[in-house]
Amino acid sequence: MTPRIVVVYGAAHEVVDHVRAVRAAGDIPLVGDGRWPAAQREAVHDLVRDARPPLGAAWASLTSGSSGTPRVVLRTAASWEQSFPAVSALLDHPAAAERVVALPAPPSSSLTLFSVAHALSGGPRPVFPGHDGSLAEATSFHGTPQALRALLDSGKLPRVQTALVGGSRLDEGVRAHAESRGIRVIAYYGAAELSFVAVDDGTGLRPFPGVDLDVRHGELWVRSPFAALGYLGDGGPLRTDGAWATVGDLAELETGTDTRTLRLRGRADGAIITASATVIPEEVEAELRQIPAIADAVVFGYPAAGVGALVAAMLEPAPGSPKITTGSLRSIVSARLGPAHRPRIWFTGELPRTASGKPARAEVVRRALAGEVSRVAG
Known part of the structure; x- marks a missing residue:
């Protein structure tokens, strides 16, 4: 039976169970946002209603929409699962503590949905803001720089030891604030279409484990097992060339004595x-x-x-x-x-x-x- 794309709604703390049920039924979860205006909700439902997902599709996520209307990205289960060990190593949870990750971004965002998928495969238990003070349980954080700044200022992350930060540029002042609180900060560059591409522990962006980088005429290309299958409906910036893919970001690779670091310059289409x-x-x-x-x-x-x-x-x-x-x-x-x-x-x-x-x-x-x-x- 061909899997369906099922749009899931609900409070953040309920979404994990909803997504688990959709996956158990062999269907593809797409987490919606209850704050969507009616026109956007209708457009998403129209898009998925008669969709015929490509073979192997197991997850549907949304691009951020920072440059316009969000797109639906389809990917296999393996495209996320293969990165779970590396992400667990980055989060570096103490062996004696329960692994709990704070997820302040809405479940409709791809970075939060990734952590939900990780949790369903034995990764850290997710906790969300506004639900019985559960952020105080978190031993790690996964979210945007803006969310990290807000939670640091509010003092709601008393046990967090590691922050995995993506979605936009990390201000060095936020990194310094977190590190002054004893939090190890790992920033990363990625995209809903490419997943993790490069990580930065404070010494510069370096390729995420398993990812190869190339710059062609100023444009960053990625060879990675974590790339998505493509879009549902009209296309977006993702382009492929054999095993390589790009979303049009401009970059430079700077060669050092023992490794190459990535410097992002922005999107060519912007x-x-x-x-x-x-x-x-x-x-x-x-x-x-x-x-x-x-x-x-x-x-x-x-x-x-x-x-x-x-x-x-x-x-x-x-x-x-x-x-x-x-x-x-x-x-x-x-x-x-x-x-x-x-x-x-x-x-x-x-x-x-x-x-x-x-x-x-x-x-x-x-x-x-x-x-x-x-x-x-x-």
């Missing part, structure tokens, strides 16, 4: 073409985040006649920071960025985020173009 220059938003964002008054930033192209686009930035001010002005920003960025990379238009406010905590780039652009966010005054 590059800003301004006059005769090509600007990678993530490179500008990394510089902006070094400014003490800025907690986070999203850089994007603002349409402009004659030059294609102007570099624009939406800034999320750091709590308690003094008021940001365009004059102060221009003075600071002129010392950090070349002329083509300096934002010409500035917005400020709390960044919209996806369910997993990543900045929602497409929504930032929509709000800026619609005039729904504040421009930074001179």
